[in-house]
Amino acid sequence: MKRARLIYNPSSGREEVKRWIPRILDTLEKSGYETSCHATKGQGDATFAARMAVERRFDLVIAAGGDGTIYEVINGIAEQRYRPALGIIPAGTTNDFARALGLPRSIPKAVEVIANGTPIPIDVGKINSRYFINIAGGGALTTLTYEVPSKLKTLLGQLAYYMKGIEKLAFLSPMHIRLEADDRIIDEEIMMFLVANSNSIGGFEKIAPNAKTDDGLLDCIVLRKTSLPDFIRIATLALKGEHVNDPKVEYFQTRKLVAISNEKVKLNLDGEFGGTLPCTFTALPRHIKLIR
Numbered sequence: 001m002k003r004a005r006l007i008y009n010p011s012s013g014r015e016e017v018k019r020w021i022p023r024i025l026d027t028l029e030k031s032g033y034e035t036s037c038h039a040t041k042g043q044g045d046a047t048f049a050a051r052m053a054v055e056r057r058f059d060l061v062i063a064a065g066g067d068g069t070i071y072e073v074i075n076g077i078a079e080q081r082y083r084p085a086l087g088i089i090p091a092g093t094t095n096d097f098a099r100a101l102g103l104p105r106s107i108p109k110a111v112e113v114i115a116n117g118t119p120i121p122i123d124v125g126k127i128n129s130r131y132f133i134n135i136a137g138g139g140a141l142t143t144l145t146y147e148v149p150s151k152l153k154t155l156l157g158q159l160a161y162y163m164k165g166i167e168k169l170a171f172l173s174p175m176h177i178r179l180e181a182d183d184r185i186i187d188e189e190i191m192m193f194l195v196a197n198s199n200s201i202g203g204f205e206k207i208a209p210n211a212k213t214d215d216g217l218l219d220c221i222v223l224r225k226t227s228l229p230d231f232i233r234i235a236t237l238a239l240k241g242e243h244v245n246d247p248k249v250e251y252f253q254t255r256k257l258v259a260i261s262n263e264k265v266k267l268n269l270d271g272e273f274g275g276t277l278p279c280t281f282t283a284l285p286r287h288i289k290l291i292r
C-alpha cells in the first residue's frame with residue numbers, strides 16, 4: 001500500500017476537521033493508502049510534521065486546515081529534494097488556495113478528490129528562505145490576516161476578517177517601497193503590493209485575473225498612493241476584476257521581484273507573518289505535485 005500522512009489543524013476554521021477523521025481514513029484506505037495522522041499543536045508544527053513525512057518517504061502528505069496550515073506544510077516540503085505529492089482538505093476560514101484551484105470546499109468531497117485525483121505540478125513562490133503557495137504581500141492592510149484572533153474566526157468565520165478590515169481602514173497610510181521586476185521598476189509611495197500565484201486572494205476571486213498556478217510567473221498588483229474613498233472604490237472594482245485597468249493600479253507578471261524599503265514593511269505570506277523587507281520573490285516553476 002502507498003503511505004499517506006494527514007497533517008491537520010484542529011483549530012482551523014470552525015474546528016470541524018476532527019470529526020471527519022474516521023471518514024477521511026476510510027476513504028483513503030479504500031483507494032490504497034495506509035494513512036497516519038498528526039494533529040498540529042501550534043505555530044510551526046505543520047512544517048515540522050511535513051519535514052518528518054519527507055524524511056520518512058511518505059508518498060502523499062495531506063494538509064487539512066486553512067491557508068496557514070497549507071503554508072506551513074509547503075514550507076516543510078518545498079526545500080527538500082524528495083517531495084511527496086500534496087493533497088489539500090480545505091478546513092479553514094477563507095480557504096483561498098482551494099478556491100483558486102476549484103477544489104471542493106466540503107471535507108468529504110475534498111477527500112474524494114485526493115483519493116481519485118491525479119498529481120498536477122504547481123508553482124511555488126520563494127521569498128528569501130521561505131515559500132508560499134498562494135499570495136504574499138506588504139503594506140497597508142496586509143497585516144490584517146494574522147491579526148484576527150483564531151477564536152474570533154471560529155465564532156464568526158470570514159466576517160471576522162471584514163470586521164478587522166474596517167477597523168484598519170482608519171489607519172491606512174502609504175509606504176515608500178522600491179519594487180524591481182523583470183521589466184520595470186516602481187519606486188514611490190504605495191499603499192500595498194501583492195504577489196500572487198493564484199487568482200483568489202482573501203476571498204476576492206479576480207484580484208490577479210491572469211494568474212495561473214503552473215505558468216512559472218508571479219502576478220504582481222501594486223496599489224499606488226490613494227485616498228480612503230479611492231481605496232474603497234478600487235476594492236469594489238476588485239470584486240469584479242476591474243481594478244487592473246485603474247490608473248492607481250499596476251498589474252504585471254514577473255519571474256523575480258526585489259522589494260526594498262527604508263521603512264519597516266511587514267510581509268504577509270499566505271496569510272501568516274513572514275518577516276520584513278528587504279526580500280526577493282522568485283517563482284519555482286511546477287515545483288510541487290498537487291492532487292486534484
Ligand SMILES: Nc1ncnc2c1ncn2[C@@H]1O[C@H](COP(=O)(O)OP(=O)(O)OP(=O)(O)O)[C@@H](O)[C@H]1O
Pocket residue numbers: 009010011012013014040041042043044045065066067068069070091092093094095096150153271272
Ligand atoms: N492546535 C492548535 N491550536 C491553536 N492554533 C494552532 C494549532 N495548530 C496550529 N495552529 C495555528 O493555526 C494557524 C493556521 O490556521 P489555519 O490557517 O489553518 O486556519 P484558519 O486561520 O482558521 O483559516 P484561514 O487561514 O483560512 O483563515 C497557524 O498560525 C498555526 O500556528
